Amino acid sequence: MTATRDPVQRNLSHLDELEAEAIHIMREVAAERERPVLLFSGGKDSIVLLRLAEKAFRPAKFPFPVMHVDTGHNFPEVIEFRDRRVAELGERLVVASVQESIDKGRVVEETGPRASRNRLQTTTLLDAIAEHGFDAALGGARRDEERARAKERIFSFRDDFGQWNPRAQRPELWNLYNARIRKGEQIRVFPISNWTELDVWQYVAREQLELPRIYFAHQREVFRRDGMLYAASDFVERLPGEDPFPATVRFRTVGDMTCTGGVLSEAATIDEVVTEIAATRVTERGETRADDRVSEAAMEDRKRVGYF
Amino acid sequence: MATSEQMLHSALLRLVTAGSVDDGKSTLIGRLLYDTKQILADQLEHIEDASRRRGNDYVDLALLTDGLRAEREQGITIDVAYRSFVTPRRRFQLADAPGHVQYTRNMVTGASTADLAVILVDARKGVVEQTRRHSYIAAMLELPHVVFAVNKMDLVDYSEERFDEIARDLAGLAARLGLHDPHTIPISALKGDNVVDRGDGMPWYGGTTLLEHLETVEIAGDRNLEDRRFPVQWVIRPQAAEFHDYRGYAGQVASGVWRPGDEVVVLPAGLRSRVGAIDAAGEELADAVPGQSVTIRLADDVDVARGDLLADPECPPVVARELLARVCWMSERPLTPRARLLVKQTTRTVPALVDELVSVVEIETLEERPAPEQLVLNDLALVRLRLAEPVAVDPYAVNRATGAFILVDEATNDTIGAGMVVEAS
Numbered sequence: 211m212t213a214t215r216d217p218v219q220r221n222l223s224h225l226d227e228l229e230a231e232a233i234h235i236m237r238e239v240a241a242e243r244e245r246p247v248l249l250f251s252g253g254k255d256s257i258v259l260l261r262l263a264e265k266a267f268r269p270a271k272f273p274f275p276v277m278h279v280d281t282g283h284n285f286p287e288v289i290e291f292r293d294r295r296v297a298e299l300g301e302r303l304v305v306a307s308v309q310e311s312i313d314k315g316r317v318v319e320e321t322g323p324r325a326s327r328n329r330l331q332t333t334t335l336l337d338a339i340a341e342h343g344f345d346a347a348l349g350g351a352r353r354d355e356e357r358a359r360a361k362e363r364i365f366s367f368r369d370d371f372g373q374w375n376p377r378a379q380r381p382e383l384w385n386l387y388n389a390r391i392r393k394g395e396q397i398r399v400f401p402i403s404n405w406t407e408l409d410v411w412q413y414v415a416r417e418q419l420e421l422p423r424i425y426f427a428h429q430r431e432v433f434r435r436d437g438m439l440y441a442a443s444d445f446v447e448r449l450p451g452e453d454p455f456p457a458t459v460r461f462r463t464v465g466d467m468t469c470t471g472g473v474l475s476e477a478a479t480i481d482e483v484v485t486e487i488a489a490t491r492v493t494e495r496g497e498t499r500a501d502d503r504v505s506e507a508a509m510e511d512r513k514r515v516g517y518f
Numbered sequence: 519m520a521t522s523e524q525m526l527h528s529a530l531l532r533l534v535t536a537g538s539v540d541d542g543k544s545t546l547i548g549r550l551l552y553d554t555k556q557i558l559a560d561q562l563e564h565i566e567d568a569s570r571r572r573g574n575d576y577v578d579l580a581l582l583t584d585g586l587r588a589e590r591e592q593g594i595t596i597d598v599a600y601r602s603f604v605t606p607r608r609r610f611q612l613a614d615a616p617g618h619v620q621y622t623r624n625m626v627t628g629a630s631t632a633d634l635a636v637i638l639v640d641a642r643k644g645v646v647e648q649t650r651r652h653s654y655i656a657a658m659l660e661l662p663h664v665v666f667a668v669n670k671m672d673l674v675d676y677s678e679e680r681f682d683e684i685a686r687d688l689a690g691l692a693a694r695l696g697l698h699d700p701h702t703i704p705i706s707a708l709k710g711d712n713v714v715d716r717g718d719g720m721p722w723y724g725g726t727t728l729l730e731h732l733e734t735v736e737i738a739g740d741r742n743l744e745d746r747r748f749p750v751q752w753v754i755r756p757q758a759a760e761f762h763d764y765r766g767y768a769g770q771v772a773s774g775v776w777r778p779g780d781e782v783v784v785l786p787a788g789l790r791s792r793v794g795a796i797d798a799a800g801e802e803l804a805d806a807v808p809g810q811s812v813t814i815r816l817a818d819d820v821d822v823a824r825g826d827l828l829a830d831p832e833c834p835p836v837v838a839r840e841l842l843a844r845v846c847w848m849s850e851r852p853l854t855p856r857a858r859l860l861v862k863q864t865t866r867t868v869p870a871l872v873d874e875l876v877s878v879v880e881i882e883t884l885e886e887r888p889a890p891e892q893l894v895l896n897d898l899a900l901v902r903l904r905l906a907e908p909v910a911v912d913p914y915a916v917n918r919a920t921g922a923f924i925l926v927d928e929a930t931n932d933t934i935g936a937g938m939v940v941e942a943s
């Protein structure tokens with residue numbers, strides 16, 4: 211922290227400011243809610259959240275467990291990383307499983323080549339929140355990811371059905387967050403709302419955070435669909451003509467394998483990725499998340515039904 | 519594009535934009551993003567499509583800032599939207615507050631975290647009621663910097679005379695309201711003149727473009743570096759043998775520069791101690807400055823909890839049970855004298871009673887009308903509050919961090935107002 215501060219002007223760098231803001235938000239949640247949980251996807255944004263939680267609460271343990279909603283179709287590298295990282299931190303991991311929701315008949319699996327478990331996650335998440343009695347869920351969403359998010363508050367209120375109502379948001383003033391809720395209601399809290407993808411990568415570089423290998427250029431079998439490259443796996447049924455071929459790719463997000471596309475890239479280190487992103491011409495979600503492409507208002511529709 | 523090294527060191531400027539409907543705010547923001555090359559291929563494709571569908575013959579940059587479905591249907595912005603952009607010199611965080619009358623509360627919200635306000639003025643109309651309202655809010659929230667962007671200069675033939683006339687009116691308004699660091703810049707958001715690039719419409723204008731101004735405005739001195747204030751958010755007490763005696767007070771420095779050895783008074787109780795150490799991420803810091811989130815350990819074993827304020831005993835804040843404050847009322851339900859509500863100030867929440875509605879501001883004239891019967895949504899008023907428990911506060915004009923509070927409805931839990939301390943006792 212001290213290293214990047216100008217000693218004469220006493221100016222914080224933009225990363226220092228964003229970091230301090232996020233730490234403040236996490237501590238407010240811990241202080242004002244009884245049962246918070248930190249949602250961890252294994253992706254870079256939630257890896258940053260873990261680092262921020264260390265900065266907010268060490269040398270004590272986190273005042274909340276870490277929860278992963280596992281679609282069962284995740285990249286194996288990400289699951290391996292998740293287990294190792296949480297163990298290193300000595301924190302408690304809760305896994306909410308979409309497979310279990312399917313087995314219990316809570317949701318019905320989609321079928322066909324475009325089947326994805328992405329939509330099913332909503333039910334699994336809400337069930338897990340109810341089961342554990344969580345009243346606040348910290349997540350790594352950012353306002354620059356999608357246009358609907360630009361208007362969402364840092365503390366986002368959900369009714370008993372986990373639904374977001376963009377018209378009934380509380381005004382958020384200064385750094386005075388109002389985390390009060392009634393029984394049965396929950397809040398979603400986004401400490402890195404104001405970060406951009408580039409900020410996240412710069413922070414990963416500055417803090418030397420380890421990321422799952424799929425974020426860096428590697429060889430794998432992929433196939434092309436709708437102008438995007440998907441990892442060939444047992445989870446995705448390929449259409450005729452979607453023949454897999456080897457390519458050097460990296461992933462910009464680590465969602466479910468069925469809807470996360472990779473980009474051709476030679477960037478094998480954090481610095482190379484930062485350089486590539488600084489020059490990039492396509493937004494993260496537009497490029498690599500099939501779930502957002504379905505309709506113009508895709509994200510907004512899913513948020514209304516409780517999606518993160 | 520800046521090197522990553524440069525950008526790691528660039529500061530963050532938070533700005534809020536305000537203007538009446540159709541003054542061109544969306545176009546201006548779109549222009550800023552477009553000319554600073556923040557628009558990515560898929561976003562551009564998206565607005566080109568949408569422009570075509572609307573039958574426009576040009577790419578409507580305003581569509582870039584268009585948000586939720588409801589607004590798209592109504593063709594109007596309804597809420598505060600936050601957006602980031604970056605240039606080689608600075609990282610910007612922009613709060614976009616919509617213009618129509620009933621959304622005063624949105625501008626107050628957007629302005630509360632801002633270092634700078636950009637207020638749009640239509641060159642054809644000059645200073646209108648909304649200009650006064652937005653300027654009043656910028657003054658009330660003590661924004662350290664204000665820029666009036668006189669837009670649509672292309673529609674007044676880029677007239678220097680017209681600009682000078684408006685600039686004079688604005689200077690009068692700024693002086694009357696006590697705006698900090700006001701600047702006036704003639705622009706055309708549609709054509710791009712003086713937004714990012716100079717353009718050739720106004721060779722008579724010798725000042726900076728809007729972006730140059732945003733990139734160079736000096737923000738290092740905006741924070742209060744004098745009066746040490748540290749609201750305690752959270753007490754860190756590890757349940758581990760190796761940290762058996764560790765007791766750290768976690769929080770974000772509100773003001774002042776903190777160093778080990780500094781004398782401390784714990785308020786409201788009044789206990790005394792000294793700073794033992796300042797921790798951040800497992801390291802001990804030599805000092806901590808406003809805005810930083812750190813953990814302070816005290817030299818003595820004193821009783822400190824969330825909601826307490828650590829301060830410099832040489833210049834302590836007022837420990838108050840009565841506040842005279844500027845309030846922006848944000849609820850559909852009117853506020854009447856004797857109403858009970860909660861005040862959240864720094865990390866402390868206390869019950870309060872409305873003792874008196876002293877006056878409300880008439881925006882048309884900027885005059886104060888005394889003793890209103892009630893406050894309605896978007897009213898800006900002077901209010902006297904009595905608190906059930908003491909809080910440690912400073913006047914907002916001296917300290918934005920310890921002088922600000924929100925009002926919360928105990929029954930609905932909604933945030934129903936924003937307050938700024940004028941006097942405390």
Ligand SMILES: Nc1nc2c(ncn2[C@@H]2O[C@H](COP(=O)(O)OP(=O)(O)O)[C@@H](O)[C@H]2O)c(=O)[nH]1
Nearest residue numbers: 539540541542543544545580669670706707708
């Ligand atoms: N001629 C001209 N028209 C402008 C300028 N800026 C905005 N407009 C137009 O004014 C109208 C309102 O602009 P918009 O950005 O939607 O306004 P907002 O309601 O303040 O967001 C649109 O038709 C714009 O094209 C300008 O500098 N010159």
